[in-house]
Amino acid sequence: MTKNIANTEVNTNVILPSFDRTALTTRIVHLGFGAFHRAHQALYTSEMLEKTGSDWGICEINLFGGEELITQLREQDHLYTVAEKGAIETTLKIVGSIKESLHPTFDGAEAIIEKMAEPQVAIVSMTITEKGYCADPATGMLDKSNALVIADLNNPTQPKSALGYIVQALKLRRDRGITPFTVMSCDNVQENGHVAKATILEFATLLDAELGAWIKDNVTFPCTMVDRIVPAATPETLDEITKLIGVEDACAIACEPFRQWVIEDNFVNGRPDWDLIGAEFVADVVPFEEMKLRMLNGSHSFLAYLGYLGGYAHISDTMTNESYRKAAFDMMMKAQAPTLNMPEGTDLEGYANLLINRFTNPSLKHQTWQIAMDGSQKIPQRMGASLRFHLDAGSDYKWLAMGIAGWMRYVSATDEKGNEIDVRDPMVEQFKAIYQAHGVTVSAVKALLNIEAIFGTDLKDNESFVTEVTKAYQLIITQGARAAVATL
Ligand code: NAI
Ligand code: CS2
Numbered sequence: 001m002t003k004n005i006a007n008t009e010v011n012t013n014v015i016l017p018s019f020d021r022t023a024l025t026t027r028i029v030h031l032g033f034g035a036f037h038r039a040h041q042a043l044y045t046s047e048m049l050e051k052t053g054s055d056w057g058i059c060e061i062n063l064f065g066g067e068e069l070i071t072q073l074r075e076q077d078h079l080y081t082v083a084e085k086g087a088i089e090t091t092l093k094i095v096g097s098i099k100e101s102l103h104p105t106f107d108g109a110e111a112i113i114e115k116m117a118e119p120q121v122a123i124v125s126m127t128i129t130e131k132g133y134c135a136d137p138a139t140g141m142l143d144k145s146n147a148l149v150i151a152d153l154n155n156p157t158q159p160k161s162a163l164g165y166i167v168q169a170l171k172l173r174r175d176r177g178i179t180p181f182t183v184m185s186c187d188n189v190q191e192n193g194h195v196a197k198a199t200i201l202e203f204a205t206l207l208d209a210e211l212g213a214w215i216k217d218n219v220t221f222p223c224t225m226v227d228r229i230v231p232a233a234t235p236e237t238l239d240e241i242t243k244l245i246g247v248e249d250a251c252a253i254a255c256e257p258f259r260q261w262v263i264e265d266n267f268v269n270g271r272p273d274w275d276l277i278g279a280e281f282v283a284d285v286v287p288f289e290e291m292k293l294r295m296l297n298g299s300h301s302f303l304a305y306l307g308y309l310g311g312y313a314h315i316s317d318t319m320t321n322e323s324y325r326k327a328a329f330d331m332m333m334k335a336q337a338p339t340l341n342m343p344e345g346t347d348l349e350g351y352a353n354l355l356i357n358r359f360t361n362p363s364l365k366h367q368t369w370q371i372a373m374d375g376s377q378k379i380p381q382r383m384g385a386s387l388r389f390h391l392d393a394g395s396d397y398k399w400l401a402m403g404i405a406g407w408m409r410y411v412s413a414t415d416e417k418g419n420e421i422d423v424r425d426p427m428v429e430q431f432k433a434i435y436q437a438h439g440v441t442v443s444a445v446k447a448l449l450n451i452e453a454i455f456g457t458d459l460k461d462n463e464s465f466v467t468e469v470t471k472a473y474q475l476i477i478t479q480g481a482r483a484a485v486a487t488l
Contacts, residue, residue, distance in 0.1 A: 032063075
């Protein structure tokens with residue numbers, strides 16, 4: 001057995017779990033053992049266990065890729081390190097909340113469905129990225145033309161999508177007379193619980209109307225607002241963590257010190273006391289989700305596209321340019337904050353200042369390229385609703401127009417020096433076809449605006465918006481992203 005954190009002593013600067021891990025049972029099945037979950041829900045759960053000594057263990061599942069990570073996790077007795085990196089100090093914590101793990105490649109779909117159907121499982125949670133919901137990004141409803149949806153409707157006992165797994169497991173629970181589980185989305189999707197509910201119900205109903213009705217009456221889908229900046233792990237971060245803890249840890253992950261979790265208190269089969277370690281259970285999460293998605297994620301996407309084009313590899317690099325910094329703050333305060341409807345006493349300016357500080361953290365190498373991924377799924381919820389708000393109100397939205405124009409220029413797949421951009425997006429083929437027909441010219445703007453899944457049916461005909469976004473695009477292609485941002 002290789003030396004790892006399960007069988008070798010780590011340095012004394014590391015905070016270790018001291019609760020009895022053998023008492024854990026799988027009560028949460030999590031879909032999406034990616035970077036974020038490791039540094040957020042799994043850590044919250046570990047710290048909750050430290051306080052309560054309860055039995056809420058997690059079974060980790062990756063439905064797409066991540067085989068190596070699951071193999072490694074098993075070799076490490078499901079233990080790994082989270083490095084919380086501030087501008088100056090790093091705190092190292094070992095997460096102990098994971099009981100077991102499964103992967104369809106090694107274990108098969110049936111084992112996963114059976115695990116989710118076990119009577120003690122009370123929650124199925126998800127960090128499966130925006131595209132994992134198989135929803136139309138503009139409407140949040142099931143995209144029936146999605147290849148995974150089509151495959152799973154044809155072969156429901158061997159599902160591929162998260163929706164297919166959840167529906168099949170709920171069917172078994174219903175047939176066996178077992179209480180259902182709560183479905184808890186932890187993705188950056190506006191009204192994530194409502195989108196999960198809409199897509200799952202529609203999928204289930206297409207399969208079997210009675211099952212759809214049973215899920216509707218018996219399952220809950222709380223919305224959650226999740227926040228912590230967790231860049232993908234790199235060989236450099238892993239090396240750095242190895243040096244700090246004194247042992248190799250292939251599942252280690254670095255993140256910022258800040259974290260936040262606001263959860264709608266609507267669980268059908270019990271829940272852990274995550275509030276004991278700082279999570280907030282509230283009746284309505286939607287205002288918090290909107291605040292975070294528009295102010296944090298909206299400006300993140302703005303910085304990702306215009307930052308990448310301007311030659312900045314990381315978000316913290318964009319913050320060294322005064323015009324990007326100012327544009328990000330104005331995007332938050334002038335374009336996004338006015339669209340929000342927050343509980344009394346919410347300090348949005350304080351929030352914006354905190355976000356700028358978080359983006360500036362030089363220890364966090366958060367790549368603009370990473371955030372730029374899957375823009376077709378992100379743009380509608382990060383910028384679409386705010387844009388429509390300003391179009392209705394007749395107020396200024398130039399930051400949103402510039403952000404969208406930056407995205408349009410980015411998906412041309414060629415940067416300002418003529419180098420290829422590795423554009424990752426479920427709609428990449430559509431972007432390719434548009435740019436093959438139009439080249440990097442303003443005529444590409446109209447063609448991109450015609451994509452209804454991103455812009456709906458209204459925006460392409462809105463004269464003010466078309467003019468504003470075309471103007472921003474023209475500026476970017478003639479003067480470059482840095483100069484374009486400076487005009488804001
Ligand atoms: P990651 O790339 O490390 O992991 C992605 C995970 O999604 C993997 O476990 C993969 O198996 C799964 N996945 C991918 N496509 C899927 C599909 N079609 N169906 C089911 N599962 C699928 O990404 P990371 O950083 O873990 O982020 C995942 C999501 O978490 C984000 O998309 C976002 O919604 C949310 N999030 C991420 C934050 C971050 O800073 N990384 C912070 C807040 C939320
Ligand atoms: C980012 C988010 O990758 C992205 O699109 O905007 O993952 C962001 O880091 C988180 O939402 C922060 O909580």
